[in-house]
């Protein structure tokens with residue numbers, strides 16, 4: 233179809249993705265006075281990953297209640313239904329043009345375009361697969377990502393296996409260990425490459441310890457065996473350089489291996505548009521308004537950086553929606569490049585630090601988000617501007633599995649430009 237024949241509609245804001253982030257962004261933009269809002273969601277129902285998370289543990293921060301994923305999604309949707317927002321499901325976004333034309337297709341819509349003043353990209357994250365971690369061996373059925381297994385079990389009603397091993401102790405892996413057990417499967421163990429778990433402490437207690445499922449730290453799967461269906465895995469201990477320790481091989485007879493080896497922000501649309509990506513997070517580079525390197529294009533949720541809690545995703549989505557509203561109303565202030573900026577950089581012990589750019593003249597307060605590289609106890613966080621110490625914060629513990637927030641007031645910044653670093657140091 234030539235662009236001239238393309239059915240094109242005009243909106244103020246187009247939000248891509250109807251997960252926690254996208255729903256919150258659209259809702260907050262409507263509250264801030266944006267009138268013509270369109271949400272495009274490729275699946276047939278809104279809610280994103282929440283729909284397959286039938287366990288509880290959602291909403292404690294946002295609603296002060298413990299909800300399941302679908303209940304949390306319903307809360308967000310009921311807020312949305314009270315507002316005039318056009319939500320289109322079964323609408324897969326294929327591309328965004330530099331002048332903010334969002335092209336999408338779907339059975340109900342054909343191939344269409346939505347022209348917008350601003351776009352919020354909230355496309356979630358993808359799971360890392362066997363190919364990404366290169367486990368040698370056969371290629372039988374029965375090896376799949378933990379999130380896919382969760383979808384099969386919780387949304388499609390299939391059992392994924394009877395004797396299951398899980399590689400990776402991230403939250404999805406831990407939650408699936410419990411889920412498989414509750415459905416009558418036997419989970420022989422969870423292995424983790426690192427000497428510590430990558431999941432939340434509450435999930436280790438509630439999903440492994442309560443069911444006597446062993447956790448093998450500093451272990452990985454070194455071989456997969458099986459002709460048609462998985463028959464065996466070989467597990468080995470690794471040393472501090474992740475090399476196999478000779479003589480530590482253990483063989484497990486299993487029919488299923490679930491991989492919970494990380495999520496990667498899903499940003500194909502922004503990459504093709506030429507948005508600058510962050511080298512550590514896999515999401516785009518953003519400033520304190522969550523605006524990317526292309527003015528008017530905002531990012532939030534797991535497509536910006538991988539979150540552990542949906543509540544924080546929703547709060548970030550609201551921020552993106554409010555800032556997109558200010559952009560549409562031409563109240564956001566100077567665009568990147570026009571005013572002095574502070575650039576942030578992770579220092580010793582910090583995995584990543586967001587946002588990458590702060591406009592000291594534009595905001596009264598900044599919310600910094602970061603993760604540490606490894607677990608720490610009784611340490612201090614040092615915030616430095618251009619090498620000079622600005623702030624020291626004592627921390628009883630820091631864990632890579634838990635995203636940390638740090639609020640910084642404008643008046644705490646001694647200068648409006650330079651490099652802000654955050655590092656972990658002895659107390």
Ligand SMILES: Cc1cc2nc3c(=O)[nH]c(=O)nc-3n(C[C@H](O)[C@H](O)[C@H](O)COP(=O)(O)OP(=O)(O)OC[C@H]3O[C@@H](n4cnc5c(N)ncnc54)[C@H](O)[C@@H]3O)c2cc1C
Nearest residue numbers: 249251252253274280281289325355356404533534541542
């Ligand atoms: C297994 C698991 C367990 C979890 N447990 C908890 C918990 O106990 N408590 C808690 O608080 N949090 C939990 N979380 C975290 C939380 O649920 C997520 O971080 C959050 O919901 C992610 O929201 P999101 O909107 O960024 O992404 P998603 O929910 O992934 O939403 C992204 C949406 O974008 C859509 N999309 C993507 N590309 C396109 C496109 N091209 N066109 C149109 N639509 C598109 C997708 O279909 C999807 O609906 C869990 C997460 C997982 C995976």
